[in-house]
Amino acid sequence: MDVGVALLVQAAVTIPFAVPRAASLPPADWPSYGLTTLGVLPLVWRRRAPVTVLLAVLAAQALYGLAWNGPGQTLPYTALLAVYTVAALSPARRRLPAAALTLVLIFPSVAFNSGEARELLFSLLVFGAAYAFGRLSRIRRDYTAAVEDRAAQLERANRIEAEQATARERARIAREMHDILSHAVSIMIVQAEAGPVAVRTAPERAEAAFDAISETGRDAMVQLRRMLGVLREDGSGGGRAAAEPAPPLHPQPTLAELPGLVERVAAGGVEIGCVTAGRPPAPLSLDTQATVYRVVQEALTNVVRHAAAGSVLIRLEYGPDTLEVTVTDDGRGPGDSTGHGLVGVRERVAAHGGTVTAGPGPGGRGFRLAVRLPLVDSRTEVGR
Template sequence: MGAGGRERIQEIRGWAAANPWAVDIGLALLVQAAMTIPFVVPRPPELEPATWPAYGLTTLMVVPLVWRRRAPMAVLLAILAASALYRLALEGPGQPLPYPGLVSVYTIAVLSSAWKRLVTGLLMLVAVPVSVWLNTRSARELAFSLFVFGAAYAFGRLTDARQTAHRIEAEQAASRERARIAREMHDILSHAVSLMIVQAEAGPLAVRAAPERAEAAFEAISATGRDAMVQLRRMLGLLRDEGTSDAPRDPQPGIGELPGLVERVRGGGLDVRYTTEGAVRPLPAATGATVFRIVQEALTNVVRHARAGSVSVRLGYRKGEVEVRVTDDGRGPRPGGSGGHGLVGVRERAAAHGGTASAGPGPGGRGFELRAVLPLDEREVRG
């Protein structure tokens, strides 16, 4: 099935969920149409003609289906009572299948609690044999009736299991999306606030020693704040209803924004070098966004914790993977440190793409190095 067909099915399901009364009325009309067929098909001459009162009783069996979701047990009892009256009081044409009863049992299997389903099962074990005894008293009809009611119940339980699985899947997807947005907002705020603090702390000294540097520091604070606001609006837009949100739907940052990120950090006084290795080529959007966020988090940690004078950002393009290395000359990892939430987020981002991330002392045991390797599908890269 194509994407258009799946979207159409989703639209129909959404409409049905929003209009349960309309669905149940439509189902009742469909069942009534099926039960009308024996009344319009010519009957053998030896049988009594079908009467309007008999047809009216079929309608009495069908009408309760309109309330099948609101009171499924009461609907089943009403259908059984109307069916008994049809059998005992009037001579009407028989039906190929007990449609209202099957729909009611199916609904109970989908919506009702375990004890109500148990009561329904016991009730049908009594009602079905009694109905067969009032009709043909044949073992064949008894076996067939038990089979179709059992099948209706089984289909109902399968539907309930499928709906439960879909609901759990949707909840898990929502949880993953919340976690993703939380990581994005952490990276945006942590990076922006860290740079703004560094620039603000350097501002008073620069005012006295080099006024032109103070002006640059304040401009860097302003630029960092504006960039953070743009990215936060983008993230918050994802939390709103798509139909009413006026938040910008810009793409996630990618490797094309890395030079700007490096320049903003460099504006805070840190010597940042950005280099690439291998044949530079476009990356899939999701991979590029992950690379950007990993570098952003690594530079944020350098600014906040490393007390470094310089840092190197290297992107290595290899066959089937891209490697990110961020190395500083600061004080290195703290003894017993876990890396904090930022590095945990880096590992989660890498793992989400089937990659790995590690952190530890830099070359020669000096400074600190963050390394992440993300696999690449060469077909996506070429595409």
């Protein structure tokens, strides 16, 4: 690009040598043209050394005016371009002295040429314009770079936020999948193990066990299909047959489904009691209801899988602004409390600003899981 600009300037300064001239004007000889070209040549390096190129151009023009009486130029093209480049590219500590030197040299140059005020004002105007355009170019370039840098930062921030949101969503889905599958599979295993014994001793109980296995499996499939339906972008289920109705897109359970959960687990032979104390001061949000359901589900799943308990007590106690959920069994007592289930419970409860306490039951027997949740009015939640 610099070579192209230099050639363009060379074409401009060649015009006075190519156009026929009056006999009274100075002759357009080859030495004059060569010195003019010598003044244009430094422009090839103008962006590499702006101040040096400006000084070289000013020296060449001074030599041309003093040593040769050749054709003049309509405009000092090379000097104007050099001043523009210095203003656009050089730092202030070099730009300002170079601009001051050029300003000072204008006065003796005009005095040596015509000495007219009109030429002086014109020279000050064009060199000032070249300097101003250079500064505007630099400001525009800096502004563009700042905007691009800001856009890059925003893009990085958005990418990080998207990755964090993806990680949070994966964790949420993992909790849902764990709660659904772990509970369903545990109930099915218990019922399946009890089935052969019941076939020999109490056939009616064997039939109930198999019915419980079937119902639990169907319930798990429905919940999984609901979740997968939500995950699909179109919500249509993708590969389902056209005649098959889409599952409702409401995968989160509510407190109304809690009795069914208790009934399914109790079918395995565990005596389960459910007590509610107090009344909610306002309708519970769907998130809070889903969390209570999952907490109880995880507690009952652990009872079936690990506790070998004969009885379980579920207590829901409503306070003015909190809900305490306590699940206590009389089984083997606390085992490993670092499994994924309790981790998921803590994550769910922490998302609501609640607390979780897990440990031995009353008198050191069994296991007790206690959760305290702040109550959120569902109407307040919708209004936020």
